Structure formats: C-alpha cells, structure tokens
Amino acid sequence: MANPDTRKPVAGDANHPANHGRLCVKGASLHETTGQEGRLLYPLVRGRKSDWDQALDEVAGAIRNSIETYGPQSVAFYLSGQLLTEDYYVANKLAKGFLRTANVDTNSRLCMSSAVAAHKRAFGADVVPGCYEDLELADLLVLAGSNAAWAHPVLYQRMKAAAQEGRRVVVIDPRRTATSELADLHLALRPGTDTVLFNGLLSWLFDQGGLDEPYIDAHCQAFDEALVSARAAAPDVGSVAEQCDLSREDVETFYRWFASTPRTVTGFSQGVNQSVAGTDKGNAIINCHLATGRVGKPGAGPFSLTGQPNAMGGREVGGLANTLAAHMDYDSPGARSRVAGFWGTSQVADGPGLKAVDMFEAVHRGDIRVIWIMGTNPAVSLPDSARVRVALARCPTVIVSDCVAHTDTSALADILLPAAGWGEKDGTVTNSERRISRQRRFLPLPAEVKPDWWIISAVAGKLGFGGAFDYGKPADIFREHAALSAHENRGERIFNLAGLVNLTDNDYDALEPVQWPVLTGSGVTDSTRLFADGRFVTDNHRARFVAINTVLPEQKTCDDYPMVVNTGRIRDQWHTMTRTANAPRLLAHRSEPFVEIHHHDMARLNLVEGHLARLTLNNEQFVGRVRQSDGQRPGEVFIPIHWNRQFASSGVATVLTESVTDPVSGQPEAKHGRAAIKPFRASWHGRLLVRRERPRRWASDYWCHVPLNHCDSWWVAGRQPITWLDAMNDWLGGTAHVVMSDPAQGCFRAARIVNGQLEAVFMVDKDPARIPDAGWLDDCFSEPTLSESSRRALLAARDVDVEDPGAIICSCFQVGEHQIGAAIAGGVGSVAALGEQLRCGTNCGSCIPELRHLIEASVSERA
Ligand SMILES: Nc1nc2c(c(=O)[nH]1)N[C@H]1C(S)=C(S)[C@@H](COP(=O)(O)OP(=O)(O)OC[C@H]3O[C@@H](n4cnc5c(=O)[nH]c(N)nc54)[C@H](O)[C@@H]3O)O[C@H]1N2
Ligand SMILES: Nc1nc2c(c(=O)[nH]1)N[C@H]1C(S)=C(S)[C@@H](COP(=O)(O)OP(=O)(O)OC[C@H]3O[C@@H](n4cnc5c(=O)[nH]c(N)nc54)[C@H](O)[C@@H]3O)O[C@H]1N2
Numbered sequence: 001m002a003n004p005d006t007r008k009p010v011a012g013d014a015n016h017p018a019n020h021g022r023l024c025v026k027g028a029s030l031h032e033t034t035g036q037e038g039r040l041l042y043p044l045v046r047g048r049k050s051d052w053d054q055a056l057d058e059v060a061g062a063i064r065n066s067i068e069t070y071g072p073q074s075v076a077f078y079l080s081g082q083l084l085t086e087d088y089y090v091a092n093k094l095a096k097g098f099l100r101t102a103n104v105d106t107n108s109r110l111c112m113s114s115a116v117a118a119h120k121r122a123f124g125a126d127v128v129p130g131c132y133e134d135l136e137l138a139d140l141l142v143l144a145g146s147n148a149a150w151a152h153p154v155l156y157q158r159m160k161a162a163a164q165e166g167r168r169v170v171v172i173d174p175r176r177t178a179t180s181e182l183a184d185l186h187l188a189l190r191p192g193t194d195t196v197l198f199n200g201l202l203s204w205l206f207d208q209g210g211l212d213e214p215y216i217d218a219h220c221q222a223f224d225e226a227l228v229s230a231r232a233a234a235p236d237v238g239s240v241a242e243q244c245d246l247s248r249e250d251v252e253t254f255y256r257w258f259a260s261t262p263r264t265v266t267g268f269s270q271g272v273n274q275s276v277a278g279t280d281k282g283n284a285i286i287n288c289h290l291a292t293g294r295v296g297k298p299g300a301g302p303f304s305l306t307g308q309p310n311a312m313g314g315r316e317v318g319g320l321a322n323t324l325a326a327h328m329d330y331d332s333p334g335a336r337s338r339v340a341g342f343w344g345t346s347q348v349a350d351g352p353g354l355k356a357v358d359m360f361e362a363v364h365r366g367d368i369r370v371i372w373i374m375g376t377n378p379a380v381s382l383p384d385s386a387r388v389r390v391a392l393a394r395c396p397t398v399i400v401s402d403c404v405a406h407t408d409t410s411a412l413a414d415i416l417l418p419a420a421g422w423g424e425k426d427g428t429v430t431n432s433e434r435r436i437s438r439q440r441r442f443l444p445l446p447a448e449v450k451p452d453w454w455i456i457s458a459v460a461g462k463l464g465f466g467g468a469f470d471y472g473k474p475a476d477i478f479r480e481h482a483a484l485s486a487h488e489n490r491g492e493r494i495f496n497l498a499g500l501v502n503l504t505d506n507d508y509d510a511l512e513p514v515q516w517p518v519l520t521g522s523g524v525t526d527s528t529r530l531f532a533d534g535r536f537v538t539d540n541h542r543a544r545f546v547a548i549n550t551v552l553p554e555q556k557t558c559d560d561y562p563m564v565v566n567t568g569r570i571r572d573q574w575h576t577m578t579r580t581a582n583a584p585r586l587l588a589h590r591s592e593p594f595v596e597i598h599h600h601d602m603a604r605l606n607l608v609e610g611h612l613a614r615l616t617l618n619n620e621q622f623v624g625r626v627r628q629s630d631g632q633r634p635g636e637v638f639i640p641i642h643w644n645r646q647f648a649s650s651g652v653a654t655v656l657t658e659s660v661t662d663p664v665s666g667q668p669e670a671k672h673g674r675a676a677i678k679p680f681r682a683s684w685h686g687r688l689l690v691r692r693e694r695p696r697r698w699a700s701d702y703w704c705h706v707p708l709n710h711c712d713s714w715w716v717a718g719r720q721p722i723t724w725l726d727a728m729n730d731w732l733g734g735t736a737h738v739v740m741s742d743p744a745q746g747c748f749r750a751a752r753i754v755n756g757q758l759e760a761v762f763m764v765d766k767d768p769a770r771i772p773d774a775g776w777l778d779d780c781f782s783e784p785t786l787s788e789s790s791r792r793a794l795l796a797a798r799d800v801d802v803e804d805p806g807a808i809i810c811s812c813f814q815v816g817e818h819q820i821g822a823a824i825a826g827g828v829g830s831v832a833a834l835g836e837q838l839r840c841g842t843n844c845g846s847c848i849p850e851l852r853h854l855i856e857a858s859v860s861e862r863a
C-alpha cells in the first residue's frame, strides 16, 4: 500500500502526439504504485535470499544441463508485452540465436496474435495501416469487441471529443458497456458470430453495388473466393439477423451506414481476437475494408487496438513463437542465415516453436524442463489456469523475473529474479499506431533490482556468449535492433528503422515519438498511414481477401454448465493487479470480483444483488458479488479478469475458460467460457479491517483482500454460523474493546483499540448490504489517538455528522454515488453540471458513462 502523500503525482506529457498529456486514472495513480512495498528486491533461489552471482549461476546451470541432457527444445522463454523493446530483443536473441530453442512465446499470444495473423494474411506483414487520428476523422466509427471507454480511456476521449456533425458510432459487443454510451447503434450480437455479421456485410455490399471494383481489380486478389464463402455463410440480411440474434433492421442499418460512409474505421480488440475464430474475425473485417478500398486513408481503415504497453514492440523484435526476428519469419527467404550472420552465431533455432497454450502443455508433459517467465503471470492469465499451475509445479526449473514479490506465478518459481519496474526502467515502447516512444527512467534501482535486459545479458555471459551480449545500456541494444531491421532490407520488410541506426546516446535519450517505418535520406516517406497507394507487402504487392468459412463454434454450454462466461476488463485495474491493487483509490470503483447478470437470470436462479454467486466448471470455482446488469444478454454472465489468488479466495476468471485456441493464430478463446451458477450460501458476511503488520488469525470460506490507505481490509463470508464472541480475539489479533452483538439480526460489530489507536474493526451481518462502507473507518486508523467522538461512532462506522459518500464512481476525485445522487435530486441534470459542482468526471473522464447513466436512471425513475 502506498502513502499517496509522500510521492509526486504523475503528469502526462502535453507534447506526446498520442495522448496530448491526458492520462487515465491508472496512469494518474502510478506514483502510488512505485514504492518498495511488496517489491521483489533481491534474487531468491528455492525460497532463500541469494545474490546475483549465485542466482545467475543457477539459471545458467539449469539451462546448460537441460540442453545437454534433453536438447534445446527442453528450454522455453515466456515473455511479455510489459517488457521494453530492448529487454525483449535481448531475450529473443539469446533464446532463438544462441540457445537454439524456438520455444519462445509471449503473453501477446493471448492478446494480439489473431490480429497479427489477420494482418499477415491480408497485407503480407503485421502492419496496422492507420493511426489514431483516423479514429477522429472517421464519419463512421465501428468498434467491434472493444470496450475502449474502459480499456483505452484516453483514446476513447479523443474519439468522443472528435464527434463532428453526422459522425456515427456502431458498437458490436454482446453486452452493453460504458463504450456503448457513444453508440448510435449497438449490435448486441450472439457471442462469436462476428464472422457472420461481416461475411453478411461483404455479400450485401456486392448485392447493393457497394464495392469499389476498380480498387479490388487493381490492388487485391482472391476476391471471388471470399465472396463465395461470404454468400454461403451469410446469404442475406435475414439469415445474418437470425444467426447473430439481432433484428433485421439493425443489421440493415449497419450495412447501409457502412456502404454509404467512405470515411469508415473499424476498431477491433479482444472481442474479436480472443476467439476460436479470432483470425477469421479479423480478416472478415479487413475483407470489407478492402472491398470498399478503405485501407490506409485518412479516417478509413481497419484498426487493431493493441492492449499492452509494448505488445507492438514485442511483435517487432519477433517475440512470437512463429517469428524469428525483426518481422522475419523462419520461412522468410534467407531469414535464418541473415539473422545468424548479423548476430554472429551458428545456433539459430530451426523453425517455429510452441505457442503459449501448447508450450504450457509441453511443460505439463515434461518435455519442457526449464521455463523462464518474464513480466507475465500465466498462473492467472492463461486459460485453464488450474492446469497451468500443475504444469509449473511439476516443472523441474521455473525461473520468474518480476518486480513484485508475491504473485500466483512467483509462488511456483524455483528462482526469482528482481526486475526493474515502470519509472526505473529505460528504453522504448511502441503503441497501436506504430509509434515508438522513449520510456525514461527517473527512479533509482532499489536494492538488488536490475533491468530485464541486464539480467538476460548476464545469463548469456555465464553461458559463454558474453561477446554477443556485451551491452552497456539500452541505447546499445536499440541501435542493434534498428540495424537488424535495416540489414539487407531493400524494401521487402516494411518494418525498417534504418533512420535510427546511427542515433548517438544523446539522440536516443532525446528521441521524440516516431512512427515506423523510419527510413533514411531520400527514402524518407510519411509513415502516418501505410498502403494508401494500394501497394501491399505480399509477393505480388496485392492485398489478399481471405475466404471466411468459419464453422461457428458449436454451443459450448450444456445441461451441467448452462451459462456462457464472458471475461474482460474493468476501468481501474490492470490485468492481474500486481501493481494497480497497491493504489487504494483504484480499488474504490470495484473492490471485489463480481458477476454481472441479467435480472431474468437472477430471478430464475435465486441470485440477489450484493450477495455472492458461485460459478463452477469441473472442480474449479469463481465466487463473486452479484451485480444486476440488464446490459447482459440472458444466459450470459460477465466476470472480471483481474483478481487472483493473492487477492481473493476464488476470483480467478481463467478457471472457467478452457484451453481452446484459434487454429491459425493459436490465440486462446477467452470470451466464451461456460459454467454452472448458484448462490453462494453464506450464513454471515463481514468486513475485517486491521492495522498493517499485525498478526492475523482468521479463516473464512470466502475472502477478498482490499488494501486501503491506512489499514488492510478483507471482505469475508462463511457458510457456517460462528459464535462471534468466542472467535473475536483471533480475528482482531487481540482483545476486542468495543463490541455490539445482535444475534436476532445476525449482526455483530467489534473494534480493538491499543494505546488510544485503532487496531482492528470487524463488522458482520447476515445481509451484506447492511455492512457499512469502510472509508471513514480507514481514516480513523490514521488518527494518532482516536477522538472520543470517533470512538463513539466506531460501531456505526461513520461520522454521523458527515454525509456517507457511497460507492466511489469518480476515482480521480473520490466522488461517491450518494453525493452524485443528492446532486441529481437537487436538480443537477447534466454531466457538465455535475462536474462543476462535485468535480467528478473532470479529470480522466472515464466515469462519464456512469455519471450519464445515473442521470438517465433518475430521469426515467421520475417519469
Ligand atoms: N482498465 C484496463 N485497461 C486495459 C487493460 C486492463 O487490464 N485494464 N488491459 C489492456 C490490454 S492488454 C488489452 S488486450 C486491452 C483489451 O481491451 P478490450 O478488448 O476493449 O477489453 P475486454 O474487456 O477484454 O473485451 C472487450 C469486449 O469484448 C466483448 N466481447 C466478448 N465476446 C465477444 C464477441 O463474440 N464479439 C464481440 N464483438 N465482442 C465480444 C466483451 O463483452 C468486452 O466488452 O485493454 C488494455 N487496456
Ligand atoms: N479469461 C481471460 N484471460 C485473459 C484475458 C481476458 O480478457 N480474459 N486477456 C489476455 C490478455 S489480452 C493479456 S495481455 C494477458 C495479461 O496477463 P499477464 O501478462 O499475465 O498480466 P499482468 O498482470 O500484466 O502480468 C505482468 C507481470 O509482470 C510484472 N511486471 C511488470 N512490469 C515488469 C517489468 O518491467 N519486468 C518484469 N520482469 N516484470 C514486470 C507484473 O508484476 C506482473 O506480475 O491476459 C490474458 N488472459
């Protein structure tokens, strides 16, 4: 937990072309997560504190022994889009160039690999043709499988601000999201049916004369095959409507708008990529853009919205198992010898390695015996994560480089290496529009912490490859990376940083954000948009239509597991929350795992708002708070991906998503799990607050850890009744001083005060809705001596003289639902007026959809 007051707040860079200085609430809270608390500060070997020399010997020894005994493929690297390009480059080079193992993959496999594969199929290379400005210039913005309001909030603010007269937005997502606020048309399609919708669009464009035939003739190939497949799969609007479970009118409206709007951008994200048909979905979208000649033009193009800070950089260095390096695949002509010559090695891996899901299966089987995981938390994020944990537990040597000490993956590591985190590391990242930005270090490296590139290079040195890994600083690596991209590149490879090869150290430090390709001299081109001239990077320079013959995933639900499980992100948490959970204000929006479900299902299944529900699949379970959401389709639930075993008893979403992958990209299906659902029958619910660093002895069937500003807290619940007076001292870490017990109401409250300071509070109720908010109590923990009035108010859990703000809606200014409700009741009728009165929504803006929703709800209630 951070003390927000001791660190300087973070500000955006007003000159950066991507955000113009705007930050989302996670970015604006970064300073609360950069402390040393919870950090991994020194190497650990089998649980024992170690030093670098010994830890590096252990890593090098394990790799060497495994290669000698079992061959190079027994060693695997699992990398991440959290790494900087320089880190990534060095890891890829060591594994593929010197250890001769092709088993290098990255968490981008779970994220962008379907988009990568779709780009390669259509354009000949993994290229996002457009840029962010296109999302502003578009007259029709289609957002497919993207909740940008929460997942790309800064870009979303740009899209929103750019709404010019007549601009339309279509959101394609099975559930209503914060992003649908922007939608003129929301297509809540049956999950997985995007290929039908876009196949249908292609055949409709043909029927209606909406094709750009000259463009197709001059710049594309294989159109006829694509059209035949589209017509077979989606012959007419009626068939599309039926398969996608949409109304005919809505489908037709979308098709008409698409046909009549030259400036159309289709932004797509995980609702497209994370699917058994992810690559086909991507190509079905790109097909429609090619058919209308809308690629790489201002305000027109398909636009893959990338997730991680540096997913793109990882794609550029070749971190995916099927690529070699610098946008060259193993089978690109001459690639292996070119790369071997450049690196000065004869040990380049022979061919593509195992993709993430298969890689962990090979670990499970015992074929992979050493795995080095850097900057990712696969015990939480891979599908069927229960099996992934078994695989890691079985694996003879698991090496984990992370900046955080306790994660679900580090718990299974034999060797733990302390890596530098944001603010401490130095290098470059690339964003969705191919823009390379410097990330500059401004904090010292704490304790024994080292940057990832240093750790990997040091292991390379121990293995005898020091000459090829003799890097003194990130600039050395970047120049080499740029040089490889330009090496023997006469325009065949569009990823080319020739213009950055000769950067001096000072140039590198001062590097301004720049989009690739970056060519030199007379070859200088404008990299803002690519392919505008209709010349692609396939062999014959024509873009390829792809025939989409996807057989729709058969209904995966069954009598035992009837609910469709959709998983995704929430506004204020990042992935497995190893860092965002350190900022208490980021937990204020949603503090617990939850299940969003339609009220018809709630009624049918006896689920109650605010109580707990239990989702099960095989022997695994997910327990979360029930949230009624009529933006859910009946029969489908949405659960967040962020909670893990460090923060909740049963909050891991991936136990409900099975290891099913896209046949082309290998990307796992993460949006379409299945489960049985029931109320989690608790005889009591509680909230425990404890001053930090105190002994805690308690156990409950359900718990969820919520760090607060001045204390630690847990939501708890139990199936069996407990005699509170007996259990109390254990739970509070000593004698309770203030106690209130009302067994008839199932209500119990206790607090412990030591030397005048609040030490612990426990609140129990059979109805969780009656448990008070912890905000006021949290502040009481900071009082050096608890005042008499606070003491009296302890059991009410709030200062009775001050209004209770309610659940926090605006994280930036900590404005709660009750305050907003009161303002609306008092006549405030717009988001702007709310902002004037309470400041909510005036910083990052990501709560605006919820503010608008509250205003609308109150209007419709009054009506
Ligand atoms: N707050 C926050 N922001 C983040 C992240 C984070 O952890 N937290 N992570 C970053 C990363 S790495 C990524 S990859 C991005 C992801 O960004 P997004 O892809 O926007 O986020 P998700 O919530 O994973 O999924 C998007 C939507 O896909 C919908 N969906 C599910 N099934 C289907 C389907 O069959 N068809 C369609 N069309 N839609 C479907 C879901 O209902 C969901 O609303 O976010 C990035 N930004
Ligand atoms: N069911 C389901 N599963 C999903 C998804 C989904 O939508 N649904 N989304 C998928 C997607 S798109 C993604 S991107 C993944 C994300 O899943 P992960 O990659 O597993 O998630 P993170 O929490 O980002 O893990 C990053 C880890 O790296 C550490 N770290 C941070 N910075 C550094 C650094 O500089 N160096 C090192 N060595 N370590 C660092 C963090 O502490 C953390 O432990 O999850 C995927 N899994």
Ligand SMILES: [Mo]
Pocket (backbone or CB within 6 Å): 110, 111, 112, 307, 308
């Ligand atoms: Mo991602």
